[in-house]
Amino acid sequence: MTDSVRDLLQRNLTQLTQRVQQACLRAARASDEVTIVAVTKSVPLDVIKILYELGCREFGESRPQQLQLRSAACPPDVHWHLIGHLQRNKAAPMCRLAQWIHSVDSWRLMERLATLIPSEAPSPRILLEVNVSGETTKQGFAPDDLRNNWQRLLTPSWPVPCGLMTMAPLSESPEAARPTFHELRLLRDELQQLSQGKLSLPHLSMGMSGDFEVAVEEGATLIRIGSLLFEGLPSA
Numbered sequence: 001m002t003d004s005v006r007d008l009l010q011r012n013l014t015q016l017t018q019r020v021q022q023a024c025l026r027a028a029r030a031s032d033e034v035t036i037v038a039v040t041k042s043v044p045l046d047v048i049k050i051l052y053e054l055g056c057r058e059f060g061e062s063r064p065q066q067l068q069l070r071s072a073a074c075p076p077d078v079h080w081h082l083i084g085h086l087q088r089n090k091a092a093p094m095c096r097l098a099q100w101i102h103s104v105d106s107w108r109l110m111e112r113l114a115t116l117i118p119s120e121a122p123s124p125r126i127l128l129e130v131n132v133s134g135e136t137t138k139q140g141f142a143p144d145d146l147r148n149n150w151q152r153l154l155t156p157s158w159p160v161p162c163g164l165m166t167m168a169p170l171s172e173s174p175e176a177a178r179p180t181f182h183e184l185r186l187l188r189d190e191l192q193q194l195s196q197g198k199l200s201l202p203h204l205s206m207g208m209s210g211d212f213e214v215a216v217e218e219g220a221t222l223i224r225i226g227s228l229l230f231e232g233l234p235s236a
């Protein structure tokens, strides 16, 4: 049983890596510019452990509580990425346990993080989640909110974001995601300009199982992959 799960995960991982490499080639990018975050929210801990043995070190969870439990059960060299909504009252443990928080989606959460992250200690890397498509069901900053209030982030005592994250609207067609990803990149460039060298935004977290190739072509540095990696698993 475990052997066949391992073989399946190895195969899925190899195929995924090859597809990322091909997308990088099309976009004239180096494939080491793109990090695959294995989104493990839908699989049991055993599957995470097999992925670890296969060499994966970047794991994403959408629920803070689950990230907390799983990070306690995994080797310390795993990098945990929180990719789902973070309530302010759960922010303290996440600052200790997560290496990345992709989902900082409000000024209030940013203010809370500012009280938790001492500037000199190791602390999570922060991405600002942007609701590019403007869907009312989505979390995230409106692009204009970031543009108009960007100066707030240049306050010395605030945590420094290192990029932006978004989710494309649900669609059957990967191409439908392209305008969202393209806009996130343009917004990043614009905010980078507004920062006057005080901070830098190298990272774009965008692309999931259905649209990661388009995201890589549009400049993603982190892709968040769940279902594709676990295709064929009995539990997934």
Ligand SMILES: *Cc1c(COP(=O)(O)O)cnc(C)c1O
Binding pocket: 039, 041, 062, 083, 084, 167, 208, 209, 210, 224, 225, 226, 227, 228
């Ligand atoms: C679940 C999830 C993913 C992974 O989605 P798949 O389509 O399963 O690859 C990526 N990002 C976020 C924010 C998620 O919640």
